[in-house]
Amino acid sequence: METRVDGRLVRGDQTRRAVLGKAVEIASVDGLEGLSIGRLAKELEISKSGLFAHFGSKEELQLATVRAARRIYVTAVVEPALATAPGFSRVWALSECWLDYSQRRVFPGGCFFAKASHEYGARRGPVRDYLAEVNREWVQLVEQTIGEAISLGELEADPAQLAFELNAYYDSANLASLLHDDDGAIYAQARHSIRARLESAATAGTALPWRSGRSR
Amino acid sequence: METRVDGRLVRGDQTRRAVLGKAVEIASVDGLEGLSIGRLAKELEISKSGLFAHFGSKEELQLATVRAARRIYVTAVVEPALATAPGFSRVWALSECWLDYSQRRVFPGGCFFAKASHEYGARRGPVRDYLAEVNREWVQLVEQTIGEAISLGELEADPAQLAFELNAYYDSANLASLLHDDDGAIYAQARHSIRARLESAATAGTALPWRSGRSR
DNA sequence: AAACTAATAATACGACCGTTCGTATAGTTT
DNA sequence: AAACTATACGAACGGTCGTATTATTAGTTT
Numbered sequence: 001m002e003t004r005v006d007g008r009l010v011r012g013d014q015t016r017r018a019v020l021g022k023a024v025e026i027a028s029v030d031g032l033e034g035l036s037i038g039r040l041a042k043e044l045e046i047s048k049s050g051l052f053a054h055f056g057s058k059e060e061l062q063l064a065t066v067r068a069a070r071r072i073y074v075t076a077v078v079e080p081a082l083a084t085a086p087g088f089s090r091v092w093a094l095s096e097c098w099l100d101y102s103q104r105r106v107f108p109g110g111c112f113f114a115k116a117s118h119e120y121g122a123r124r125g126p127v128r129d130y131l132a133e134v135n136r137e138w139v140q141l142v143e144q145t146i147g148e149a150i151s152l153g154e155l156e157a158d159p160a161q162l163a164f165e166l167n168a169y170y171d172s173a174n175l176a177s178l179l180h181d182d183d184g185a186i187y188a189q190a191r192h193s194i195r196a197r198l199e200s201a202a203t204a205g206t207a208l209p210w211r212s213g214r215s216r
Numbered sequence: 217m218e219t220r221v222d223g224r225l226v227r228g229d230q231t232r233r234a235v236l237g238k239a240v241e242i243a244s245v246d247g248l249e250g251l252s253i254g255r256l257a258k259e260l261e262i263s264k265s266g267l268f269a270h271f272g273s274k275e276e277l278q279l280a281t282v283r284a285a286r287r288i289y290v291t292a293v294v295e296p297a298l299a300t301a302p303g304f305s306r307v308w309a310l311s312e313c314w315l316d317y318s319q320r321r322v323f324p325g326g327c328f329f330a331k332a333s334h335e336y337g338a339r340r341g342p343v344r345d346y347l348a349e350v351n352r353e354w355v356q357l358v359e360q361t362i363g364e365a366i367s368l369g370e371l372e373a374d375p376a377q378l379a380f381e382l383n384a385y386y387d388s389a390n391l392a393s394l395l396h397d398d399d400g401a402i403y404a405q406a407r408h409s410i411r412a413r414l415e416s417a418a419t420a421g422t423a424l425p426w427r428s429g430r431s432r
Numbered sequence: 433a434a435a436c437t438a439a440t441a442a443t444a445c446g447a448c449c450g451t452t453c454g455t456a457t458a459g460t461t462t
Numbered sequence: 463a464a465a466c467t468a469t470a471c472g473a474a475c476g477g478t479c480g481t482a483t484t485a486t487t488a489g490t491t492t
Contacts, residue, residue: 121394
C-alpha cells in the first residue's frame with residue numbers, strides 16, 4: 001500500500017508544526033493572550049500573513065495551541081504513567097510523572113494548563129470551554145486510576161475526593177516552584193504530602209512503591 | 217488637633233481609589249496584562265492621560281493594583297480569621313474564610329492572587345517579586361496559625377507541610393469552581409478534604425469546630 | 433487679587449495588534 | 463504545456479497600546 005504525498009501539504013504541515021511548537025512555548029510563559037501573531041512570526045522568521053493563513057483567527061490559533069499542548073501533556077505525563085501496571089503503583093506513577101513533568105519544565109513556564117486555565121477561568125468562549133474539557137478529561141483519568149487500585153483491593157478511598165487532593169498537591173507545587181525559584185524543595189514537600197496521603201489510603205497488604213522492597 | 221485637608225489631594229485620592237477599585241476588578245478577570253490604561257479610563261469616564269499621571273507607568277499601575285488587592289484580601293480573609301481565638305479553631309476559621317472569600321467572589325474573577333501569580337510566575341520583574349512576597353507572607357501566616365495550635369496542644373503536624381496541603385486545597389477549589397461553573401459542589405469537596413486532614417491532625421481532646429458541641 | 437500647586441484633560445506619537453487583500457511561488461494534475 | 467491548488471509573502475487597514483508634551487481647571491496660599 002503506497003501513500004502518495006502532496007509536497008505542498010507536507011510543507012504546510014511542517015510550518016504548522018513549527019508554529020505550534022513555538023506557540024506552546026510562548027503561551028506557557030506569557031499566556032495565550034500574550035501570544036501574538038506578529039511576535040510568533042518574528043521568532044520563526046516567517047511572514048505574519050502566511051502564519052495567520054494557517055489559522056484564520058487568533059482564537060483558532062489559541063485553540064490549536066491548546067490542542068498541541070494537550071498532545072505534549074499526554075506524551076509527557078499520561079503515557080509514561082500508563083506504562084506502570086494498574087493499581088496502587090500506577091496512582092503513584094501518575095503523581096511522579098506529573099511532578100516530573102512540572103519540574104523538568106516540559107513547558108518553560110511550568111504546567112501549561114495551570115497557566116491557561118487560570119487565564120481563562122473567569123471568561124467565556126471556546127478556549128475556556130476546551131480548557132475545562134481537558135481538565136475534566138484529566139481528572140477523570142486520575143479518578144479512574146484510583147478506581148482501579150480500589151478494585152484491586154490496594155486502596156481505600158473516595159476516588160473523586162482523593163483525585164481532588166492529589167491534583168491540588170500537583171498544582172500547588174507547580175505554582176510555588178515558579179513563584180519562588182525553587183531548588184526542588186517544594187517538589188519534595190509535595191512528594192511528602194502525596195506519599196503520606198497514599199500511605200493512609202493504602203490497604204494493609206499493599207506494597208508501597210517508594211519503599212525499596214522491604215519495610216523499614 | 218485639627219487636620220487641615222487640601223481639597224485637591226482629597227480629589228486625587230478619591231480618583232486613585234476609584235481607579236484601583238476598578239483595576240482590581242478588571243485584573244481579576246482579564247489579568248494584570250489585560251488591564252489596559254485606555255480601557256480603565258473609558259470605564260471610569262475619565263481621561264487616559266489624567267489616569268496615567270497618577271501612576272507614571274503601566275508597571276506602577278500594576279504594582280498599585282496588587283497592593284490594593286492585598287488590602288482587600290486582608291480585610292476579607294485575614295482579619296475575619298483572626299477574630300477567632302488562636303488554636304485549632306483559628307486554623308479552621310482560616311480555611312472557612314478563604315473558601316468563603318473565593319466562593320463569594322470578593323474579586324469577580326476568583327482569587328486575585330491565584331490568577332496574578334500564575335500570570336507572572338514564569339516572568340521576572342518587580343510585579344512578580346511582589347506577588348512572591350505576598351505569597352510568602354500568606355504562607356507564613358498559615359504556618360504560624362498552625363504553629364499556635366500545636367503549641368496549645370490541639371494539633372500534631374509539621375506546620376509547613378500542613379500549610380502546603382491546606383493552601384493546595386484552597387487554590388484547587390478556587391480554580392475548579394471557575395473552570396466548571398460550580399454550584400458549590402467543589403467547595404464542599406474542598407471542605408471535606410480540609411476537615412478530614414485537620415481531623416487526622418487534631419489531638420485527642422480537641423473539640424472539632426464543625427461538630428456542634430456533641431460528638432456524632 | 434496674584435502667585436503658586438495639584439489634578440485633570442487634550443492632543444499627538446511610534447509601536448504593535450489582528451485582519452484583509454492582491455500577488456508570487458512551489459508543487460500537482462490533466 | 464496549461465490549468466489548478468496550497469502555501470507564503472508584502473503592504474496596508476483601522477484600532478489600541480503605553481507614553482510624553484502641553485494646556486486647562488480647581489483649590490490653596492500669600
